[in-house]
Amino acid sequence: MTETTTPILPCRSIPETLAFYRALGFDVTFEQTRPNPYAVVQRGDIGLHFFGMSRYDPAASYSTCLINTDDVDGLHRAFRSGLKAAYGRVPTRGLPRIGPLRDTTYGVRQFLVTDPGGNCLRVGQPNGESLEHAPYPTGxxxxxxxxxxxxxxxxxxxxxxxxxxxxxxxxxxxxxxxxxxxxxxxxxxxxxxxxxxxxxxxxxxxxxxxxxxxxxxxxxxxxxxxxxxxxxxxxxxxxxxxxxxxxxxxxxxxxxxxxxxxxxxxxxxxxxxxxxxxxxxxxxxxxxxxxx
Incomplete structure (x- = not known):
């Protein structure tokens, strides 16, 4: 048996969302406007589905998705490069945005990227043996x-x-x-x-x-x-x-x-x-x- 899990994330505008993911290097593998707005994007083994909601408020979104990779540094560089090519700059605040790449205290090297719908992708690569937080700093x-x-x-x-x-x-x-x-x-x-x-x-x-x-x-x-x-x-x-x-x-x-x-x-x-x-x-x- 083989199973997969695919997140289905909300957005206010399917075209705006797809333009963003194309900038990140994703391919659009499915898109429809009726009977309900829906789309699918794929980049390697990363697959994301989206559904449109006209009254959805991206700024109030809590939607998130965890993406594990064996090359988080490479993805961060590729995402920043794609965003700059598409937007003329690398967006770092507001929507959409991409954050810095850092080693966390819970054994993961990661960065966050948030799409126009307010969906946060946590892109990370394990760099420790445990996902528990390290002891709190004493100094x-x-x-x-x-x-x-x-x-x-x-x-x-x-x-x-x-x-x-x-x-x-x-x-x-x-x-x-x-x-x-x-x-x-x-x-x-x-x-x-x-x-x-x-x-x-x-x-x-x-x-x-x-x-x-x-x-x-x-x-x-x-x-x-x-x-x-x-x-x-x-x-x-x-x-x-x-x-x-x-x-x-x-x-x-x-x-x-x-x-x-x-x-x-x-x-x-x-x-x-x-x-x-x-x-x-x-x-x-x-x-x-x-x-x-």
Whole structure:
């Protein structure tokens, strides 16, 4: 016996949905308008069905589909390339959109792509032995970075994720932002990090990623783990730039990327920061593309 499972996903416009999936490299294998709008697309072993609903609200969609692959990096590159060719840019917010490629804490390397109907495709490749979440980070900064990534990617709560990073960066003495809606000042007198465009606080020559945090914690972050390593600081600034762009703050995103570019990374650290380096390049490219 052989069985297969095929998702049947809603959409408001069959033609718009098919145009999107053609851009991703799918073939349309079936399409009808009567008695009800319906279509099927196929790309290799990925098969998706769609039905049309005239009163459907894509922005309110909870529909999702998991796609397993043995080449998630290759699919991410192919999808981005196809979208740019079709749309003149790579859409990263609104509908449709494609997200960054990241290693998750639950043993999967994945990215999310959301079609014009609001259907989210989770495209992933296992990179661990278990799908259970890894132990929660213990250091304050790594914990904030972990939480911000979850809020931004899994929940789409970009504003909350930005507040989490703003507070962590400010507590670390690594960043000062002005003019916005970032986190309230934490106890102990650390100034509030907020959602603005001016980026300050030069990086010290020793590469420690900023001034010592309030309370005089040592360079290793002390017991609280407040002070980031250079790779952690770089990843946080790139993620914060990503969030700024999704919050329609391109000037702030550019300033944050400039700040990240000044973080000194040793050769071994750069080798381990491949995803963040790649994402920084993607964000730079997005800043030069026509507005969405």
């Amino acid at each position: 304050a900064f790594t914990r904030a970075l972990h939480l911000a990534a979850l809020l931004g990617d899994a929940k789409g709560d970009h504003r909350h994720a930005a507040r989490v990073l703003d507070r962590a960066l400010t507590e670390a003495g690594a960043l000062e932002l002005a003019d916005g809606v970032g986190a309230p000042a934490p106890a102990g007198g650390v100034a509030a990090a907020v959602d603005g465009a001016a980026v300050a606080a030069p990086i010290p020559a020793d590469g420690t990623g900023g001034a010592a945090p309030v309370g005089g914690a040592a360079a290793d972050g002390g017991a609280a783990g407040v002070r980031p390593t250079p790779p952690q600081l770089f990843a946080a600034l790139v993620l914060r730039a990503d969030l700024a762009l999704r919050l329609d703050r391109p000037d702030q995103a550019a300033a944050l990327l400039d700040r990240a570019a000044g973080v000194p990374l040793a050769a071994a650290e750069r080798a381990g920061a491949g995803d963040a380096l790649r994402r920084a390049e993607e964000l730079r490219e997005a800043l030069t593309e026509p507005p969405e």
